[in-house]
Amino acid sequence: MTALLSAPPALAAEAAATRRQAMLALTRFEAIRMLRHPITVAAFLLYLGPWVWTLTRPGADRYPVLPSDVVTLQMAAMLLLGGATLVVANLAVLREHRHRTDAVSDLLVLPPPWRTGAFLLAILAPAALTLVVVGGQVATLAALPGRAGTVNLFDVAIPAAIVAVLGAAGALLAQVVRSPIVAPLTAVLLAAAGFVAIASVATGTSWGRLLPLLPDDLPIAIPSVLVDRPSGRHLAYLAGVIAVLVVLGLFRSGTRARVALPALAAALAVTVAGGAAQFVRDDAVLAARVTTTDNPAPVQTCSSREGVTYCAFDDFTSWIPAWEGVLRDVVRLTPPGAAGSPPLAVRQWVWADGYPTFGGTFGPEVAEARARSQRATDTAAGTPEAIPVGTSWGDNTTAAAFAGGVAFRLVMGRAVAGDSTLCGARGALVVWLTGKANSRTAAGLRQLDNQSSGSLALVDYTIDNALYVDDRDAAVGLAMLDRPAAEIASVVTAHWAELTSPETTIEQAASLLGVPVGPAPDPAFANVGCES
Amino acid sequence: MVGRATLAVAGAVAVPVVRAARWTPVLAALLVGYAMVGVPAVVSGPSDPATVVVLLRLAVLCAGLGVGFLFDDPGRPTTATLPTPAWLPLALRVAGGGIVLAGWWWGTLVTAGAVAGPAGVVLPRRDLTLEAVTVVVAVLALAALIWRRSARGGVGLVAAPAFLAVVFLAALLPERVALLVPFDDSVWAAAHDRWMVTLVAATAVALVAATWSGLGKARFTV
Numbered sequence: 001m002t003a004l005l006s007a008p009p010a011l012a013a014e015a016a017a018t019r020r021q022a023m024l025a026l027t028r029f030e031a032i033r034m035l036r037h038p039i040t041v042a043a044f045l046l047y048l049g050p051w052v053w054t055l056t057r058p059g060a061d062r063y064p065v066l067p068s069d070v071v072t073l074q075m076a077a078m079l080l081l082g083g084a085t086l087v088v089a090n091l092a093v094l095r096e097h098r099h100r101t102d103a104v105s106d107l108l109v110l111p112p113p114w115r116t117g118a119f120l121l122a123i124l125a126p127a128a129l130t131l132v133v134v135g136g137q138v139a140t141l142a143a144l145p146g147r148a149g150t151v152n153l154f155d156v157a158i159p160a161a162i163v164a165v166l167g168a169a170g171a172l173l174a175q176v177v178r179s180p181i182v183a184p185l186t187a188v189l190l191a192a193a194g195f196v197a198i199a200s201v202a203t204g205t206s207w208g209r210l211l212p213l214l215p216d217d218l219p220i221a222i223p224s225v226l227v228d229r230p231s232g233r234h235l236a237y238l239a240g241v242i243a244v245l246v247v248l249g250l251f252r253s254g255t256r257a258r259v260a261l262p263a264l265a266a267a268l269a270v271t272v273a274g275g276a277a278q279f280v281r282d283d284a285v286l287a288a289r290v291t292t293t294d295n296p297a298p299v300q301t302c303s304s305r306e307g308v309t310y311c312a313f314d315d316f317t318s319w320i321p322a323w324e325g326v327l328r329d330v331v332r333l334t335p336p337g338a339a340g341s342p343p344l345a346v347r348q349w350v351w352a353d354g355y356p357t358f359g360g361t362f363g364p365e366v367a368e369a370r371a372r373s374q375r376a377t378d379t380a381a382g383t384p385e386a387i388p389v390g391t392s393w394g395d396n397t398t399a400a401a402f403a404g405g406v407a408f409r410l411v412m413g414r415a416v417a418g419d420s421t422l423c424g425a426r427g428a429l430v431v432w433l434t435g436k437a438n439s440r441t442a443a444g445l446r447q448l449d450n451q452s453s454g455s456l457a458l459v460d461y462t463i464d465n466a467l468y469v470d471d472r473d474a475a476v477g478l479a480m481l482d483r484p485a486a487e488i489a490s491v492v493t494a495h496w497a498e499l500t501s502p503e504t505t506i507e508q509a510a511s512l513l514g515v516p517v518g519p520a521p522d523p524a525f526a527n528v529g530c531e532s
Numbered sequence: 533m534v535g536r537a538t539l540a541v542a543g544a545v546a547v548p549v550v551r552a553a554r555w556t557p558v559l560a561a562l563l564v565g566y567a568m569v570g571v572p573a574v575v576s577g578p579s580d581p582a583t584v585v586v587l588l589r590l591a592v593l594c595a596g597l598g599v600g601f602l603f604d605d606p607g608r609p610t611t612a613t614l615p616t617p618a619w620l621p622l623a624l625r626v627a628g629g630g631i632v633l634a635g636w637w638w639g640t641l642v643t644a645g646a647v648a649g650p651a652g653v654v655l656p657r658r659d660l661t662l663e664a665v666t667v668v669v670a671v672l673a674l675a676a677l678i679w680r681r682s683a684r685g686g687v688g689l690v691a692a693p694a695f696l697a698v699v700f701l702a703a704l705l706p707e708r709v710a711l712l713v714p715f716d717d718s719v720w721a722a723a724h725d726r727w728m729v730t731l732v733a734a735t736a737v738a739l740v741a742a743t744w745s746g747l748g749k750a751r752f753t754v
Binding site (some may be wrong): 042087184189344 | 535590593601687688696701
């Protein structure tokens with residue numbers, strides 16, 4: 001008898017269809033296993049739990065800046081969701097080896113490349129879940145009344161792509177090294193690289209963009225018009241990396257070189273093009289950063305509320321009611337008419353150019369020049385002596401720094417500009433006004449006091465000016481906070497002119513208010529350069 | 533509890549047990565952990581002690597991933613019926629692993645001193661060793677709990693991700709009870725009291741999980 005060895009064409013087509021069906025069935029099975037794997041469940045809980053807590057706990061920050069918060073989400077997604085998918089995909093591909101059934105699988109109808117394809121397709125399940133979860137998070141943040149900035153949809157998709165990259169990497173690693181230790185070690189190495197990349201943004205390096213996540217190029221939030229994030233190009237780069245990993249995985253499991261090599265070349269081309277394109281800077285945005293740091297007025301919207309003018313970047317105007325609340329709380333503590341003229345104003349500043357990294361220029365001359373330019377900008381924009389405020393809001397220390405700026409304006413009759421050091425009665429008064437305004441500024445003042453040494457620094461690190469109060473004078477202000485509020489408030493109202501006079505020493509103020517004052521320091525260590 | 537017969541058995545099985553342990557994952561983890569400190573030693577200049585402390589913690593994290601694999605015992609179904617207590621070969625494996633880990637930690641600390649350069653004298657070697665020992669014992673406790681339930685002896689591949697989850701949770705601890713505090717922080721000493729408490733607790737869990745055979749379980753006797 002002779003056997004017919006070559007199948008008729010109809011049978012071959014049927015076999016291909018059967019294979020496709022079998023692959024999809026395996027994909028479905030693996031996808032469900034991946035989604036309900038304990039590691040995946042734990043990772044999603046660990047990812048969402050702390051995020052929900054930071055949003056709902058008492059005193060939570062309800063003023064997110066969307067472009068910055070999206071980067072935080074990407075880092076967390078890479079660490080937890082990406083790391084979990086890396087390990088889960090690795091374990092799934094290793095399962096046959098672990099149970100010594102690889103020889104049995106060779107007898108199945110589905111050839112190895114198709115089986116690998118099923119595992120790779122299954123990774124789409126955790127990636128899709130990531131997309132849904134991150135989309136929900138961003139939508140929640142965007143729905144907050146205090147949110148600032150606009151969100152780029154590419155940035156919302158990047159976490160899902162990160163999960164797909166790491167899943168494909170886990171599957172490939174399982175084919176190359178048959179040991180379950182490799183995936184967790186890779187996750188740790190990637191986490192370390194991610195932290196280094198985000199930390200080294202401050203030194204001006206940008207190699208972190210070659211990682212799955214896309215770090216920001218500034219450690220502070222900036223208005224959308226100044227954002228230069230190559231999110232779309234990064235997503236193309238990630239797509240290229242996924243394609244490379246997929247082709248390598250299929251090639252490793254037996255796909256013919258005739259098919260695999262051209263596909264690999266195409267995938268590499270996309271990766272290199274996308275990877276290189278993310279390093280192209282937008283010169284117009286960089287130029288805008290320089291001009292806006294010097295003079296933010298042209299890109300701002302001003303609105304007047306109860307006689308006070310608030311100027312904010314267009315996508316930060318939702319913070320104006322919050323600023324107004326703190327400003328009112330400070331003004332309430334001062335006698336009527338303390339503000340004097342010109343009328344009170346608040347202007348938002350951004351430090352988008354020359355943010356101090358390892359270099360940067362410091363010194364009294366630089367601060368003096370900065371103060372002059374700030375005054376000139378404010379005067380030209382019609383809001384002379386506007387109180388500066390930065391691009392961060394929602395936490396206690398920022399509220400305290402802003403309250404300190406408002407108090408400085410009320411006590412000194414001019415705005416904080418450059419580096420200012422307050423001494424004497426006025427220093428104590430500013431500290432008291434800051435701590436008394438509301439519970440947030442009080443908590444923030446305590447935090448800033450714990451952080452600073454030498455002088456109490458009422459500093460918002462997102463803007464380029466600083467208000468220091470000499471420690472001995474600040475101690476008097478902190479002691480005032482411990483005394484009965486009504487008593488101190490009545491003394492402050494009655495002796496406002498005396499307490500805000502540069503001639504009043506801290507000893508005179510302390511005896512007037514009935515609080516103790518520390519011993520006078522050695523003149524050699526006294527603060528020089530006090531504001532006059 | 534430990535009679536002369538047990539000691540004789542321990543002496544007889546020591547070498548085969550240590551040889552049968554899965555060393556490749558453990559050694560791979562230790563190698564990557566050493567690289568966390570060794571690579572900066574080669575490629576960069578002296579780092580400040582705070583950075584070196586972070587690098588050493590990363591090294592210990594990698595080592596912790598590998599420790600669970602010491603418990604892997606594919607032959608467990610065949611040894612379950614032997615009169616030797618199950619914890620005995622386990623103790624021998626852990627002792628062998630402990631010797632390797634001690635040597636690795638000594639080498640890593642020496643390299644870390646080289647990375648820190650002249651500032652290396654301020655490295656809190658005693659406290660960091662306490663952290664390293666606590667992490668290893670905590671992984672042993674975790675692995676022993678998994679080992680009790682694993683009939684086929686696959687422990688490391690569950691212990692490693694579980695350990696990562698524990699580390700993530702430890703990093704989230706609020707400042708009042710934090711363990712992973714930065715070097716030179718004012719709460720460093722208080723945090724290391726907590727590390728000591730963790731070490732004692734982890735040791736207790738590890739010992740109980742490895743030796744306890746259940747309360748009042750009715751045994752079928754003939």
